[in-house]
Amino acid sequence: MTHAEEWTVGVYLSEEDGTTKARAVLDNGKTTMTGRGTARCNPEDVEIPAIGDELAASRAMRDLAGQLMRAADRDLAAVGAAAPSPPRTDYGWPEDRP
Numbered sequence: 810m811t812h813a814e815e816w817t818v819g820v821y822l823s824e825e826d827g828t829t830k831a832r833a834v835l836d837n838g839k840t841t842m843t844g845r846g847t848a849r850c851n852p853e854d855v856e857i858p859a860i861g862d863e864l865a866a867s868r869a870m871r872d873l874a875g876q877l878m879r880a881a882d883r884d885l886a887a888v889g890a891a892a893p894s895p896p897r898t899d900y901g902w903p904e905d906r907p
Contacts, residue, residue: 814838818873820866829851829861831869834878842880844873 816837823830833844846868848861885891 818870822862822865824858824861825891827856829858829865831862831865832867833869835873842867842873842901844871844876846872847868849900 812906814837816835817837819834821832821834827850829848829850831846831848833846836900846865848864848868850856850861
């Protein structure tokens with residue numbers, strides 16, 4: 810059976826007072842999921858906005874990937890497939906990480 814879909818991901822960035830925030834929004838045509846990430850510039854470091862953007866965006870996409878993995882785990886369990894061993898626990902990036 811042939812199967813094709815197009816999923817789109819938009820990454821939205823904003824920066825204020827040395828903190829960059831990112832949202833990665835996945836739309837698969839049936840539902841949406843949103844991953845979030847932040848990056849903070851150390852006051853003693855040179856401010857290079859592109860680095861904050863990269864860090865925040867990558868953390869948002871990592872959060873989104875974790876959500877997708879958990880959804881896949883739930884869907885697998887719903888059809889009787891074995892759960893991953895050991896269970897996955899390291900999803901996303903803590904929002905309040907220094």
